[in-house]
Amino acid sequence: MDQTPPSSDRPAAQQTGSSRERGLDRVIALLAHLHRVGRPVRVGDLARALSAPRSTVYSLVKSLTDASLLETVGPNGEVFFGKSMYFYGMDYLRAHDLFERARAEVDRLARETGETTQFCVLHEGKYTVAHMSSGQRPFRVSSEVGVGIPLPWTASGRLLLADFPDAEIRAMIAPGDLHPPRSAAMTIEEFLAAVAAARQEGSCITSGLIDPYTHCIAAPIRDQAGRVTATLCFVVLVNTPPERIASLRDMLVASGQSLSLAPVAKRE
Amino acid sequence: MDQTPPSSDRPAAQQTGSSRERGLDRVIALLAHLHRVGRPVRVGDLARALSAPRSTVYSLVKSLTDASLLETVGPNGEVFFGKSMYFYGMDYLRAHDLFERARAEVDRLARETGETTQFCVLHEGKYTVAHMSSGQRPFRVSSEVGVGIPLPWTASGRLLLADFPDAEIRAMIAPGDLHPPRSAAMTIEEFLAAVAAARQEGSCITSGLIDPYTHCIAAPIRDQAGRVTATLCFVVLVNTPPERIASLRDMLVASGQSLSLAPVAKRE
DNA sequence: GATAGATGTCCAGTATATTGGACAAAAGGG
DNA sequence: CCCTTTTGTCCAATATACTGGACATCTATC
Numbered sequence: 001m002d003q004t005p006p007s008s009d010r011p012a013a014q015q016t017g018s019s020r021e022r023g024l025d026r027v028i029a030l031l032a033h034l035h036r037v038g039r040p041v042r043v044g045d046l047a048r049a050l051s052a053p054r055s056t057v058y059s060l061v062k063s064l065t066d067a068s069l070l071e072t073v074g075p076n077g078e079v080f081f082g083k084s085m086y087f088y089g090m091d092y093l094r095a096h097d098l099f100e101r102a103r104a105e106v107d108r109l110a111r112e113t114g115e116t117t118q119f120c121v122l123h124e125g126k127y128t129v130a131h132m133s134s135g136q137r138p139f140r141v142s143s144e145v146g147v148g149i150p151l152p153w154t155a156s157g158r159l160l161l162a163d164f165p166d167a168e169i170r171a172m173i174a175p176g177d178l179h180p181p182r183s184a185a186m187t188i189e190e191f192l193a194a195v196a197a198a199r200q201e202g203s204c205i206t207s208g209l210i211d212p213y214t215h216c217i218a219a220p221i222r223d224q225a226g227r228v229t230a231t232l233c234f235v236v237l238v239n240t241p242p243e244r245i246a247s248l249r250d251m252l253v254a255s256g257q258s259l260s261l262a263p264v265a266k267r268e
Numbered sequence: 269m270d271q272t273p274p275s276s277d278r279p280a281a282q283q284t285g286s287s288r289e290r291g292l293d294r295v296i297a298l299l300a301h302l303h304r305v306g307r308p309v310r311v312g313d314l315a316r317a318l319s320a321p322r323s324t325v326y327s328l329v330k331s332l333t334d335a336s337l338l339e340t341v342g343p344n345g346e347v348f349f350g351k352s353m354y355f356y357g358m359d360y361l362r363a364h365d366l367f368e369r370a371r372a373e374v375d376r377l378a379r380e381t382g383e384t385t386q387f388c389v390l391h392e393g394k395y396t397v398a399h400m401s402s403g404q405r406p407f408r409v410s411s412e413v414g415v416g417i418p419l420p421w422t423a424s425g426r427l428l429l430a431d432f433p434d435a436e437i438r439a440m441i442a443p444g445d446l447h448p449p450r451s452a453a454m455t456i457e458e459f460l461a462a463v464a465a466a467r468q469e470g471s472c473i474t475s476g477l478i479d480p481y482t483h484c485i486a487a488p489i490r491d492q493a494g495r496v497t498a499t500l501c502f503v504v505l506v507n508t509p510p511e512r513i514a515s516l517r518d519m520l521v522a523s524g525q526s527l528s529l530a531p532v533a534k535r536e
Numbered sequence: 537g538a539t540a541g542a543t544g545t546c547c548a549g550t551a552t553a554t555t556g557g558a559c560a561a562a563a564g565g566g
Numbered sequence: 567c568c569c570t571t572t573t574g575t576c577c578a579a580t581a582t583a584c585t586g587g588a589c590a591t592c593t594a595t596c
Contacts, residue, residue, distance in 0.1 A: 021554080026554095028331065053554075056555065086367070087413065088299060089357015090357060090399075091302070099354070312542065322586095
């Protein structure tokens with residue numbers, strides 16, 4: 001046939017057309033997929049999930065496993081993240097003092113209060129749990145580490161947006177984000193008001209937003225400029241007495257402030 | 269590291285300096301380089317270090333930062349590992365019960381004894397610290413997390429090789445590995461004997477091997493089949509009294525055994 | 537402020553990485 | 567047992583990712 005002009009006027013309706021793609025892009029999608037799935041995946045399934053040629057995926061996976069970025073695990077040829085990924089993740093930790101200290105603080109708070117405690121950040125426009133420590137009776141928690149959740153669904157989300165002008169927040173929030181799965185939808189104005197309230201208050205408590213049987217108690221962590229860069233939060237059962245909630249909030253605010261100190265020079 | 273010497277006269281048909289290379293391979297080298305260096309690196313320096321074309325590296329780094337696998341940091345355009353790398357590393361942790369429990373145990377041992385404590389594994393034929401918690405007076409420790417060190421230089425290395433036949437160990441140890449930097453060289457036979465002794469003993473103590481002023485106390489962690497898969501170790505000052513060393517070793521052996529239990533089913 | 541060097545972006549051309557398909561071997565399934 | 571599906575490996579062909587070089591901006595050094 002003649003040369004098929006690549007969509008002269010309109011983009012291909014289906015991107016499933018045999019598109020030759022960069023190996024690196026496929027790898028990035030592959031890693032994201034593994035993260036989403038959260039468990040080892042067979043190479044064949046990977047190819048299917050990414051709609052990439054099998055031979056390509058085999059080749060890429062070989063390179064990645066040779067580099068220990070992936071590991072083959074299980075009796076079948078399933079692959080998952082490897083040791084190098086772990087080490088590189090630790091490098092990130094080492095470069096980010098706040099993360100390391102916050103992780104330790106979360107573990108301490110969880111140990112001392114017995115409550116499920118989280119350290120949360122804004123990542124790619126979503127609320128994301130960066131570390132979590134389960135309380136004494138670990139109940140079903142709705143957010144896994146590293147999985148983005150719409151900001152309006154959480155108390156921390158209100159704090160994380162404290163420094164953004166309303167216009168930016170509007171742009172950041174997709175329509176569906178205003179309707180938590182197990183709770184009533186809110187308007188963008190209501191949410192903006194909630195952000196403003198959290199900003200004013202210096203903490204935030206929500207009830208039954210993601211999970212109808214829990215409260216969420218959050219406190220900000222600020223950088224040197226005073227901007228909220230992360231949060232700490234407790235997830236407690238709905239029947240927790242108000243005075244305990246207040247006490248937990250005070251602990252959290254105090255911890256948040258101690259983590260907000262200007263990063264000490266750790267080099268010698 | 270200039271691991272790609274100009275190679276005055278290479279056998280033909282090999283890369284002649286300007287070798288067009290796969291993007292993914294460059295990325296893998298890039299990540300390894302960042303890990304070696306251990307701090308943010310400017311893109312130009314990356315290109316130089318990898319001896320890769322600048323335009324290529326810019327393009328790759330752009331893809332990686334867009335994916336949050338790298339992050340731009342600092343006033344100049346330096347890049348280092350990004351949040352996604354951290355999350356993927358956490359995924360590795362979640363998939364490896366042993367790592368998570370060992371990390372907690374290391375933190376506990378360090379807190380309770382005040383000694384520098386490490387969790388070590390065999391990675392790519394080297395002894396590698398997978399987690400470390402500094403003691404009360406954190407002194408200069410010679411091994412960073414994730415950095416491979418020749419097996420003969422450490423007490424843990426002797427334990428990690430306990431299940432390998434002598435022939436394999438010989439093949440695994442490079443000649444230079446038998447000469448610790450601050451200590452006298454050993455013969456391969458001496459090392460094999462030390463491995464055998466560690467195997468017999470169920471623990472291992474070395475003195476002044478990497479650092480002349482420290483002892484290294486190590487205990488094995490075993491899998492269901494009883495093979496050594498990892499170790500715990502204390503790094504203590506050379507003047508530590510023998511009875512304390514014995515007591516620390518006993519603690520370590522006990523902790524190692526508790527971690528050696530068959531992995532509990534954590535699924536519900 | 538002139539020189540020298542780095543940085544980030546852009547572009548056309550080509551070496552080659554990606555691709556589809558073919559294949560044997562293993563793994564079910566009925 | 568045969569039939570179907572999946573797996574892992576290999577290969578030739580070509581779409582394109584990588585490359586080299588050119589360029590305009592910045593930073594430093596003297």
